[in-house]
Amino acid sequence: MNFKIFAMIFALYYLNTTIAQVDSLSPKISNSQLVDFEISKNSDLKEGILNLHSFISKQDTSLTICKDGIEYRDFILSEFFPEYYPLYYLEYHLLNILQINDTKFEVEILNKLDYEKLGNDYCFQFEANFIYNAILSKVNNKWVVDLSLRHANYQKQKTSFGNIYHLNNLNKGFYKDYKMFLKKTSKQFHLSKPNEKLNYIIGNFEIFGFPYSMSATNRYFKKFHLIVSKHNISIDKHEFSHYFFQDYSFGLFLNEGLAVYNGGSMGMTFTNFLKFVKETYIATFSDEEQKVLIEKLLMNQIEGGSFLPIYYACSGLILQEYFKKNGTEHFIELPENDWKIKPADFLSKYLEVPADKQVSYLIELLK
Numbered sequence: 274m275n276f277k278i279f280a281m282i283f284a285l286y287y288l289n290t291t292i293a294q295v296d297s298l299s300p301k302i303s304n305s306q307l308v309d310f311e312i313s314k315n316s317d318l319k320e321g322i323l324n325l326h327s328f329i330s331k332q333d334t335s336l337t338i339c340k341d342g343i344e345y346r347d348f349i350l351s352e353f354f355p356e357y358y359p360l361y362y363l364e365y366h367l368l369n370i371l372q373i374n375d376t377k378f379e380v381e382i383l384n385k386l387d388y389e390k391l392g393n394d395y396c397f398q399f400e401a402n403f404i405y406n407a408i409l410s411k412v413n414n415k416w417v418v419d420l421s422l423r424h425a426n427y428q429k430q431k432t433s434f435g436n437i438y439h440l441n442n443l444n445k446g447f448y449k450d451y452k453m454f455l456k457k458t459s460k461q462f463h464l465s466k467p468n469e470k471l472n473y474i475i476g477n478f479e480i481f482g483f484p485y486s487m488s489a490t491n492r493y494f495k496k497f498h499l500i501v502s503k504h505n506i507s508i509d510k511h512e513f514s515h516y517f518f519q520d521y522s523f524g525l526f527l528n529e530g531l532a533v534y535n536g537g538s539m540g541m542t543f544t545n546f547l548k549f550v551k552e553t554y555i556a557t558f559s560d561e562e563q564k565v566l567i568e569k570l571l572m573n574q575i576e577g578g579s580f581l582p583i584y585y586a587c588s589g590l591i592l593q594e595y596f597k598k599n600g601t602e603h604f605i606e607l608p609e610n611d612w613k614i615k616p617a618d619f620l621s622k623y624l625e626v627p628a629d630k631q632v633s634y635l636i637e638l639l640k
């Protein structure tokens with residue numbers, strides 16, 4: 274992970290904590306001069322673009338089609354209207370229109386945060402959240418936004434192997450690794466096998482129409498029982514861990530802590546990921562400014578959490594301490610009231626670390 278990505282995630286964290294209370298108002302939508310020029314020549318297209326504006330401002334799904342099914346449509350919508358930010362802070366800028374045929378146009382849409390409204394020093398790193406290519410299509414005399422998967426390769430019939438629906442031809446080695454990992458996890462945590470079939474897609478977000486996406490890493494989407502994996506053949510143990518534990522509605526801390534402990538992160542094993550976090554954060558600890566920043570970060574994070582690697586590492590480390598003490602086999606019997614427990618409460622309740630010692634406890638664990 275380079276500094277730019279770190280800074281972006283860092284900014285995300287601050288955005289998360291600073292704008293959460295603001296109401297969702299309509300996002301700002303604008304056209305480029307090029308788009309305005311094109312629609313000035315074509316009144317029919319003008320109507321189409323107005324429908325696209327309406328779709329963006331009202332999130333009007335009656336104006337959409339998706340031949341790949343409702344779960345993919347909902348998945349794309351969740352990316353198009355990111356939950357992280359109230360809509361008020363988002364800008365959608367229609368950059369370009371490409372005519373495909375008489376009733377089909379491709380519209381390039383840039384999504385970014387409104388810096389002025391945010392007035393937040395931390396968002397200087399953001400250029401854009403994503404660029405999305407939407408197909409505007411005229412169906413039965415009505416303009417709709419086509420949210421289907423983008424590439425023909427991925428539009429073929431889904432096939433099923435065991436518990437996995439996939440759009441790619443997964444090889445035998447993949448299933449063997451998957452089954453072994455499932456067996457190991459089930460045994461270790463006394464976990465029953467997942468009931469829900471998994472939707473699995475290998476590829477990046479471009480297949481959904483996002484040529485550029487800030488969040489184009491491997492991800493598990495619980496709502497859609499979907500893993501989107503950038504890797505081609507090997508299983509991503511972190512994302513598969515999320516899938517195995519999906520019946521438990523753990524909050525961010527336990528959810529990511531478990532996935533990191535059981536499956537590592539960013540393509541690394543838990544051990545290597547910890548090494549990476551230590552080298553990235555702790556190695557610079559002598560610098561006073563960095564020390565203060567880390568302490569502040571850890572203080573914020575024991576209260577809530579974010580998607581920073583250091584937080585993932587801490588969550589995994591806290592659970593590792595818990596497992597050393599209690600073993601893994603009874604973890605899923607944790608009272609449901611505690612599924613969304615904050616790290617601070619978990620530390621005091623299960624590891625007897627008092628509030629005033631928690632930050633230094635985490636620093637010790639990270640060393």
Ligand SMILES: [Zn+2]
Pocket residue numbers: 511515528529532
């Ligand atoms: Zn995760």
